[in-house]
Amino acid sequence: MAETQANKYNLTEGGILSKLLLVSLPIMGTQFLQMAYNLTDMFWLGKVGSDAVASAGAAGMYMWLSFGFLLIGRMGAEIGVAQSLGRGDKKAALVYSQNSMFLAIVLGLFFCLPMIFFNKTLAGFFNFREEGVASSASVYLRIVGFAVPLNFITGVITGTFNASGNSRTPFILNGIGLVANVILDPLFILVLDMGVRGAAIATIIAQIIVGILMIAGIFFFKGRPFTHYSLQFSVEKKKVIQILKWAIPLALESILFTFLAMLTSRVEVSFGARAMATSKVGSQLESLSWLIAGGFGSALVAFIGQNYGAGKEDRIRRCVKISAQAMAIWGIMITIFLWFGGSFVFSLFLPGPEMLALGKPYLRILSFAQLPMTMEAVGSGAFKGTGRTIPPSIASIATNIVRPILAFFLSRTSLGLYGVWIAVSATALMRGVWVCLWYVLAERGRSRLGE
Incomplete structure (x- = not known):
């Protein structure tokens, strides 16, 4: 008998691996698409020059910063809907989604205004030495x-x-x-000769297309979470407070992570726009580990959230074990790729011996952090699925505070620019080990208490 639509997406029953893959593969695919999306911009802007890549990279830091605010609505929906569906309470799940939507609209309007009206000030933060880089970054910010x-x-x-x-x-x-x-980038960047402005226009058109389709999907598509979804609802204070309790630690983690990364980038830019361009392209290749692992972590939030709501602790433990094994293999594979093959791929985006001389050591230095980062995604996702969002946030915030300080001091040694990248890799490694150990110890404590 064919599996019904409801049973297909019920994560509290059925084979753990099959259900985990049902959720994780499309999410990881979505994360891979995001990486490909960014690489497309970098590839075509690389044809214009490293300054164009640096401009888009600087502007992209603010888009990354916006993700911290976006997380409030998204995580409210992921945790609230998953746990409510696990308890069999579809009405509460719908209310969590609607109240998360309310927060998202308010925060989205709040964040877009500085980008539109104060873009020059924002772009000037990085203190680029090269003329025109900050100007192009401000144009990109205003458009997106x-x-x-x-x-x-x-x-x-x-x-x-x-x-x-x-x-x-x-x-x-x-x-x-x-x-x-993919279609619009070369058209606007090269054919219409719009450079960074063209990349921004292509990006915003693609985002509008996805946004319109997503809105249509929640209302009309087959497989939508709710038969009837309406934006006419009353804001429930208790639900909003609960969403904020779950999401604010994660939002602060993301916001501080990005802001402190921006401080690190400011140190990096003191070595020239080429250093920024190198890290922006290199980080997209490196994102093969943390974007895919992050997608797997999001799947864990859904899987563990539903099973936590249903009180199925053994199923959660088995899921975490399987996830840890899968992400360990992935982390090792990406480490090998960055060390031995990353420089070849890097040269496709920023060709030339001078850029390769920067790209190859960058990728090798960052390769040491890949396995800990993939394992961090497992521990962090497991924490979030049960509503314990504070532990991974503490670990992230603490290590990210160390990052720009360490980068500053190491950059003043004989290591120079390499010192900045060593600081990035070392703090990522530290964060991954910390989150994993914290989760293991926390679970042992819960087991002793009989929870």
């Missing part, structure tokens, strides 16, 4: 700022779909956005 509220709405809808067990729909819709970006 208009799509920020829609991106926040898309985040909640994605979280709602993922929490319900249907991560396939967001994957398909994001894939359509990638195709649009």
